[in-house]
Amino acid sequence: METYFLHHPDIEVENSDPKTIALGFFDGVHRGHQAVIKEAKRIADEHGEKTAVLTFDPHPSVVLGKTRKQIHYLTPLHEKLEKLEQLGVDIVYVVRFTAAFANLSPEAFVEDYLVALGAKHVVAGFDYSYGKKGAGKMQDLAGYAKGRFDVTTINKQEAFAAKISSTKIRSAIESGDLDTADELLGYPYKIKGTVIHGDKRGRTLGFPTANMKIEDDYLIPKLGIYAVKFIIGGKSYAGMASIGYNVTFKTDQEMSIEVFILDFDREIYGEEAEIEWYHFFRPEMKFSGMEGLIEQLKQDEANTRAYFAK
Template identity: 75%
Template sequence: METIFIHHPNNITEELDPKTIALGFFDGVHRGHKEVIQRAKKIAKENNEKCAVLTFDPHPSVVLSKMRKKVKYLTPLEEKEEKIAELGVDILFVVRFTTAFSQLTPEEFVEQYLVGLNAKHVVAGFDYSYGQKGAGKMSELSEYAKGRFEVTIVDKQEAFKAKISSTNIRNYIESGELDEANELLGYPYKVRGTVIHGDKRGRTLGFPTANMRIDADYLIPKLGIYAVKFIVSGETYLGMASIGYNVTFKTDQELSIEVYILDFDREIYGESAEIEWYHFFRPEMKFNGMEGLIEQLKKDEEDTRRYFERESSI
């Protein structure tokens, strides 16, 4: 897949091949997004055209909010690019979302970024909007096209009797409902980061952990203990993860993310790693001493092994 970054105004002037374009922000590249992209792929193949995705970065709220806003993503741009490539897209257009870009009228957006990129067919979800303040609606896109490209509108995709959306997935993750979030995503939620040195207290407890510095743009699940998979050096291991402030021992406010990797004994400081989140067990708890904490950690390990044994048998 070729990735092309565009800073408004669109400065691509060379002759462009005709293409089918899927529109969306696509944070998470979840099941609803996949339906849009796969529909575009099918149309492109039928018409012997290239399939393209047009997305934006950063999230519009970063630019449009009057307050300084930091958005946490399900899939930061690099991972979003990888997931779209896995779907077999030919071209990814990434438009830098700026104030000037946000002020385009719907007609200007269509002229410069759909007609201008030689779209012959445009595919998007039923609630996709475009142009200043989202004034352009999918029901109006054929009118703006003026016969120069066709339009396909993908109906609402649902799960748990609600729309599959990035917002709903974020809500599930932030409330620890990873089973539900993963169902909507269509894959386990994942974050990336680097293994760093911690206080090594886990060793004294009999539960040595990999401390993780997570890449800044990722949404972090709620505090607590989870069943996870830990991926390092191309290998995947089962583990239990803790997100919290080590309240039994610490009084500071530095959040830590630690993974006890089952059946693992190797030094991996400085390695890039990924955590796939599967299931929330319990909130962070404060214990009066080490004995109570160790007993709870043993139970957490048993719960983790039992969870993955059950999953592998399904």
């Protein structure tokens, strides 16, 4: 897959061959996004063209918001690019979302990007907007195209009697409802990181854990205990993950993400790994002593084994 990073107004690219372009920010590349991209690929294949995606980075709210804010993504850019490639996308244009780009008129966006990049067909969701303050709507796009490219609008994609959206998925993850989030995404929610040294207290409890340093701006689920899959070296292992502050032992510790990997005994410090999140069991709890904590961890392990045995 070819990836071009564009910074307005310097948008010259070598590849302006005819292509079908899918439009969207695509955070999460969820089932709604997949419908847009798959239709773009179907059209491109039908016409012997390449499938392209035009997306942005960072999230528009970083630039347009009145207050400075940090965005936590369902799929940071590198992860988004991986998922787009898995869907068969040939070319991705990543436009740096700046104030100058945000101030483009809808007409200028069409001319400077869609026409300039060789669009022969453009596909986007029914609620996609473009140009300054989102003034351009999908129903207007064919008029701006002036016959130079065709337009396909993807209708609202629904699940649980509501629109599938990144906002809904984000809310589900933040509330610990990973079952719903995974259903809307169409795959298990995943974060990546590096295994680092922790305080090794898990070993004394009989539950040694892989302590994870998450470097990207992933959205982290709420505090608590989860059933997860731990992926390392291309292999997947069932595990139970803890997101919390080890409140039984400390009150001033930073939040940690630790995974007790079932039936696993290997030194993996410094290695990159992934965590797939499946199911929330319980919130973080403070125990009066180690015995109560150990008993609860045994129950958590039993619950995790039962979950994956289903």
